Structures are given as structure tokens and as C-alpha cells.
Amino acid sequence: MIRPFLFFRYLVLLLLLTGATRAYCQNDLLSSLERQTADSLRPTYTTATFKGTRVINGQSVETPGAHTLLFLISHRFGQLNSGAYNFFGLDQATIRLGLEYGLTDRLAVGVGRSSLEKTFDGFLKYKLLRQGSGPRAMPLSATLLATSALSTLKFGDERTGVRRLTYTYQVLLARKISPALSVQLMPTLIHRNFVATSNAQNDVYAVGVAARQKLTKRFALTGEYYYLLPGTTADQFRNSLALGFDIETGGHVFQLHVTNSQGMIEKFFVPQTTGRWWQGDLYFGFNVSRAFTLGGR
Amino acid sequence: MNVLLMLLVVLPAWLAVPLKYTTRTASISFFSSTPLEDIDAHNRQVGAAFDAATGQVAFTAAMRDFQFKRSLMQEHFNENYMESERYPKATFAGRVLSYTPELLQQAGPQTVQVEGDLTLHGVTRRVRVPGTLELRGTQLLMQSKFTVAPADFKIEIPALVRAHLAKTMEVTVEAACGPAT
Incomplete structure (x- = not known):
């Protein structure tokens, strides 16, 4: 009741x-x-640690996304200190034309041709770890890079094809610390099948550091430094230093910079840099990339 | 005895409280068309909820779940326009205007007006949009089509790409909600 x-x-x-x-x-x-x-929030991967697939001379952790074809024009003028007669380097030019394609969001292949030593190069690049946020997220990104370069310059000697090859292996480790600041560490091994003198090293080890600081959403300062580990190569050559800035406009990225390296692939700028910054042996240059989307995602 | 009595009284009343409907797989897509470029993106992992007693509506969408045909566009969307690191979500909380629970008993999609707060890119604005509601079996279907102007939500578009992006984006929202458990 x-x-x-x-x-x-x-x-x-x-x-x-x-x-x-x-x-x-x-x-x-x-x-x-x-x-x-x-609880359904999945780990999200950090994007755009760097604007382009290159920091300046060297590669960044970025790859073109799946089915994206990237056309890269890299260009370096002559040395700034070469005098008024050479119009401060603008009379001379070295160039690299390159194509890169994303097979998946993580795996990319690329080919290129440098005017320096008439060199063809090809590479494979794989995003092993991706920085992210959320559960079980990685604190940094790691990209593996393997390249080979074939010089087709007519040397005085009869040089076989195998002797013209150089290989580069890099582990690119990067962290986007804030939306504006990204840093990268690049342990590097370069193997040259043939070196001209007996005391030159076939294997050259180097460690690179790079950083990107955004000033606005589409404008950023970049810097890149490769330190050659002690050895005869380090005694005879300089460490590569490059400073520049990135400008992004839709499908293009423009990179303008000065560097003491003339070449635009690892086999040139890591073990063969000769320019001295304090003497003005500097090369002004730019990279332009254009992205094309092939097929759907 | 008292506890049992309370249960007897409260339980039927509690069960009679009308249902809430919810889903995690609602979809939001948007479309921008200019002579230079068409841009469209969709997000099929949107959370949606509807309170059939009061006519309250809620949506939440993670910006990073918007998928574009071009990966570069998706990167720019998150990096340059929506600033998804700072503003990871878009939300809507509102109600169906002049709502009565009897509306759902009518067959077919019922045209309604929804008013509420749309939060996008960290900016909250009161909006009123048209839509339809329909109770089909145990599923509550919501549908709406409206336009959003990026400028209203402090989304900057640089002069260089202004011709590629329409002044207003056409947004389509579709949700099929089941009874909340």
C-alpha cells in the first residue's frame, strides 16, 4: 500500500x-x-614538420603524400665572392631537376639529374615512425633514406660504372616541438665506391642538424648544418652550412638560401663542401617545388 | 520496503523519459567551387546527438578527420586555415525551433529550423540553419544543408589563393542516430 x-x-x-x-x-x-x-579519438599524426621534402640541401622527414608527384627545381648560382666580372656569381649556375612520387603516404621514390659532374641520382624514402598525439603516440618522426648517385662525367681515366657510384644512408629524426618550431637530426653515412687519392675515405660519416622556425603561417626561417666526423675528409673539406627561408603559396614551395655547398645531393654537400663562410665562398640559390596529384586517394 | 516503493514509483517514470539518439558516424562534407578550383572534403566520423524530449541537437567533429582528394590540400586545411593543432574540434549545440515530440510521429522528413552555437576555428557564432528530421523505425535521421563563410570564423585566406576559394562553403550534414543506450 x-x-x-x-x-x-x-x-x-x-x-x-x-x-x-x-x-x-x-x-x-x-x-x-x-x-x-x-575514447574514439585515435592517435593523430603530426603533419607538416617541414614545408618541403628538403630542408635546404638535405632531405627532411617529409615525403610526398600517396599519389602525389613532386617536381623539384634546385638551383645554385656561382660564388658570391667571384667578383663583379662574374656578376657576383649570377653568371654561373648549377642545377638539379628532380621528380619524387609518393607510392603510399609513407613510401616515396625519387630521381634527379644534377649538372654538377653530370650526375644521376635515385632514392627510396620511408617514414618509419610518425610523431603524433593521443594514445601510444610517438614523440618524434623517423624517416629512412637510401640514395645512390651515378656520375656520368667524362673523367680522364677509363672509369667503370661501378666506380662512379656513391651511396648515402640517412636516418632522419625530427620533432615538431610547436606548430612553429621543428628540429631534425641526421646521422649520415656516405659510401664512395671510388676515391681519387689513397688517403681519402671511402666511408664518410657525418651528423646533420636542421631547424625550421615559422614566422607567419606561410613564411619560415630554415637552417641546416652537417658536421663531418673526424677523418681525412673532415681535414680537407668544410662542414656544410646553409641558411634560408621557405615561402609557401598553394601548390608551390619556394626556398631561398645561401650555402657554402655547391651540390644539391648528399654525395656533394656532405663530403665535398669547400666553401668558407667567412671568406664569402657562398652560393645563393633556390628550390622550387610543385605538387601534382595523380589519381584519387 | 521504502526503497522498493521508491523503485516502483521512479522506475516507470524514468523509463518513460523520452529517448536520446546518438551516433559516432554522422557525416559532414563541404564544397567550394570557383572557376579555378573545386575543393571538397568529407568527415564520416562525426559525433551527433538528439534529445527527442526537448529537441536539443549536438554535433562534434575532429578537424583532422576531414578527408581531401589531395593530401597537400588536407595539410593546408589543417596547418594554414583551421589551425587544427590549436583548434582540434568543431562543435554545434542548438535546438530545433518550436519543437514538440509529436513532430517525430509524422511520416517522412519534417522540415525544421535549427538555432544554436557553431564553434569553428575557436570562434563561436549563433546560427540558424534549415534541416529535416525523421524518425524511421528506431533510427532518427537528421539532414541539413547550409553555407559557412570562412571570414565569419576568422579563417584568413591570403590574397594569392583568394580566387581559388569560394567566399562561402556549402556544408552538408547527415546523421542517422540510434537510441542511446
Whole structure:
């Protein structure tokens, strides 16, 4: 038997409860929805650690996305200190034309041709680890790079094809510290099948560091330095240093920079840099890339 | 005894509280068309909820779940326009205007007006959009089509690409919600 008084108390209590929830319903519905969907948040990968696939001379952790074809024009003028007669280097030019294609979002292949030593190069690049946020996310990105370069210059000697090959292996480790600042570390091994003198090293080890600091959404400062580990190559050559900036406009990325290296692939700028910054042996240059999307995702 | 009585009284009343409908796989797509370029993207992992008692509506969408045909566009969308690192979500909390629960008992899609707060790129604006509601079996279907102007949400478009992007984006929202458990 229900006592009318008790029933009335429960009814009042119930009305109060439903009344109370109804008053905050608008916020409640969204916040309960957000609570429900919070656990479905998957780890999201950090994007655009660097604007382009190159920091300046060297490669960045970035690859073209799946089915994206990138056309790269890299260009270096002559030395700035070569005098008015050479129009401060602008009379001379070395160039590399390159194509890169993303087979997947993580794997890319590329080919290129440098005017320096008439060199063909090809590479494979794989994003092994991707920095992200959310559960079990990686704190940094790691990209593996393997390149080979074939010089087709007519040397005085009869040089076989095998002797003209140089290989580069890099582990690119990068972290986007904030939306504006990214840093990268590049342990590097270069193997030259043939070196001209007996005391030159076939294997050259180097460690590179690079950074990108955005000044606005589409404009960033970049820097890149390769330190040659002690050895005869380090004694005879300079460490490569490049400073520049990136400008992004839709499908293009423009990179303008000065560097003491003339070549634009690893086999040139890591072990064969001769320019001295403090003497003005500097090359002004630019990289331009254009992305084309082939097929759907 | 008292507890049992309370349960007997409260339980039927509690069960009778009308249903909430919800889903995690609603979709939002947007479309921009100019003579130079068409841009479209979709997100099929949108959370949506509807309170059939009060007519309250809520949506939440992760910006990074918007998929574009071109990966570079997707990167620019997150990096340069939406700033997804700072503003990871877009949300909507609103209600169906002049709503009564009887509306759902009518067959076919019912045309309604929805008013509420749309938060995008960290900017919240009160908007009113047209849409339809339909209760089909146990599924509650919501559909809406409206336009959003990036400028209203402080989304900057540089002069160089202004001709490639329409002044307003056409947004389509579709949700099939099941009863909330």
C-alpha cells in the first residue's frame, strides 16, 4: 500500500530532478556527446614538420603524400665572392631537376639529374615512425633514406660504372616541438665506391642538424648544418652550412638560401663542401617545388 | 520496503523519459567551387546527438578527420586555415525551433529550423540553419544543408589563393542516430 504522502514526496523529487536536468540540457547534450566520443579519438599524426621534402640541401622527414608527384627545381648560382666580372656569381649556375612520387603516404621514390659532374641520382624514402598525439603516440618522426648517385662525367681515366657510384644512408629524426618550431637530426653515412687519392675515405660519416622556425603561417626561417666526423675528409673539406627561408603559396614551395655547398645531393654537400663562410665562398640559390596529384586517394 | 516503493514509483517514470539518439558516424562534407578550383572534403566520423524530449541537437567533429582528394590540400586545411593543432574540434549545440515530440510521429522528413552555437576555428557564432528530421523505425535521421563563410570564423585566406576559394562553403550534414543506450 502506497501512502499518498510518500508518493507525493517522490513525485516532487522526480519533478525537481528532471526539471534540473532540462535547464542545462543544451550544454549537457554536447558535453555528454564529447565524453562519449573522447575514447574514439585515435592517435593523430603530426603533419607538416617541414614545408618541403628538403630542408635546404638535405632531405627532411617529409615525403610526398600517396599519389602525389613532386617536381623539384634546385638551383645554385656561382660564388658570391667571384667578383663583379662574374656578376657576383649570377653568371654561373648549377642545377638539379628532380621528380619524387609518393607510392603510399609513407613510401616515396625519387630521381634527379644534377649538372654538377653530370650526375644521376635515385632514392627510396620511408617514414618509419610518425610523431603524433593521443594514445601510444610517438614523440618524434623517423624517416629512412637510401640514395645512390651515378656520375656520368667524362673523367680522364677509363672509369667503370661501378666506380662512379656513391651511396648515402640517412636516418632522419625530427620533432615538431610547436606548430612553429621543428628540429631534425641526421646521422649520415656516405659510401664512395671510388676515391681519387689513397688517403681519402671511402666511408664518410657525418651528423646533420636542421631547424625550421615559422614566422607567419606561410613564411619560415630554415637552417641546416652537417658536421663531418673526424677523418681525412673532415681535414680537407668544410662542414656544410646553409641558411634560408621557405615561402609557401598553394601548390608551390619556394626556398631561398645561401650555402657554402655547391651540390644539391648528399654525395656533394656532405663530403665535398669547400666553401668558407667567412671568406664569402657562398652560393645563393633556390628550390622550387610543385605538387601534382595523380589519381584519387 | 521504502526503497522498493521508491523503485516502483521512479522506475516507470524514468523509463518513460523520452529517448536520446546518438551516433559516432554522422557525416559532414563541404564544397567550394570557383572557376579555378573545386575543393571538397568529407568527415564520416562525426559525433551527433538528439534529445527527442526537448529537441536539443549536438554535433562534434575532429578537424583532422576531414578527408581531401589531395593530401597537400588536407595539410593546408589543417596547418594554414583551421589551425587544427590549436583548434582540434568543431562543435554545434542548438535546438530545433518550436519543437514538440509529436513532430517525430509524422511520416517522412519534417522540415525544421535549427538555432544554436557553431564553434569553428575557436570562434563561436549563433546560427540558424534549415534541416529535416525523421524518425524511421528506431533510427532518427537528421539532414541539413547550409553555407559557412570562412571570414565569419576568422579563417584568413591570403590574397594569392583568394580566387581559388569560394567566399562561402556549402556544408552538408547527415546523421542517422540510434537510441542511446
